[in-house]
Amino acid sequence: MGPRPARTAGGRLVSPSRAALLETLQAQPEPTSLPALVAATGLHANTVREHLDGLRRSGLVARTPAPPSGRGRPGWLYAATPRSQEDPRPEYAGLAAALAAVIARTSPEPSEEARRAGADWGRRLAHDAGAAEGGDAGARRQVTGIFEDMGFAPEPDADDRELRLTRCPLLEAAHQQPDVVCAVHLGIAQGALETYGAPADGVELLPFVEPGACLLRLGTAS
Template structure:
């Protein structure tokens, strides 16, 4: 069998799974010929799949010293631990956790916002000792940079950058559509925590999801006093259409959503 024929045989994922199964069922590492004999395939086919499994990080290849004259022999064994080459479904995990949080009712949004605030403080840097806090414009610039790094595609208002900004992209869009009552407060809290950590003279007082067909709108305002957080107004974040409004002070708008 040629190398090309072995490559053609590799088109079947079943064959590679059989090679891996042979290694897992063995009491010791196997060589190419060992695998070929166990599966009844050509040595080139066994070698092709073994090399592929090594490249994928599922199998490790080692050399054994020969019993007599000759070169060391390559043997193969499954890599210890869970197979990291499999698929991932973090969206499903997120839906499980968010559905549980949303089940807490009125307190869910406040809990979500507090979690966002904690992460916002973690992600932002505070002023160095004896360094003056940022101005409103500087704080907006730093917040915009942070949101851009998180893939929110922020866009400060051209006429009043210290009053509002638009988020043109949501990295959690599907989750926000399904669990906006807890996902959107996380976003609001993230901005509040970051601005608080910076020592900024402004804070985020509201987030209107899907306020425009292609953007969510964040409202900014001066703090009522240094170091005192300004609570979101009653026009903050609202539940998605078809869900009951909570008493958390959030308002979710879908008026322009298509």
């Protein structure tokens, strides 16, 4: 039951679709245009562009202007960076498990302390991700994007109220200390929603509730 481990590239967590796009770029002998990547992956251009932006933020992809060709603004060419080829060796996952064990052993309220820490983290992530547009629905979409960038490979429903988290960047730690690790992830969602001015009271995380996923609920329908 529950999600699979998150994929990594260059020491950074990436979703399966983002990792597949990165692998496509790594196989190219020269920088590649957006239309060529759309043709190679079969994804919508907006989806490819979104993934490329996320990979650029992580330092895994670089872009350069394409040579001018006729009228109009030149496009961009994309290439995987040397960093994307690095051996990730995510030793930090062991550190996270150790810290979760310490919190569980020493704190009188381990879940609440972990949730508060996660909320602080979520506020920082929301600030870095930029403003959300479109009211509460836009805030939920932005939170979905934050969990995508973190490597959870979320599968949202139609209005981003319920996300299936199909991968976990700290799977082993979550198995060992779910009250702590999963509370941090819950806090991230709450802190991010609060930063965007959206209600966070109805947020809940249901760990390992179905084969291949945890469920993150970002509020009930009004």
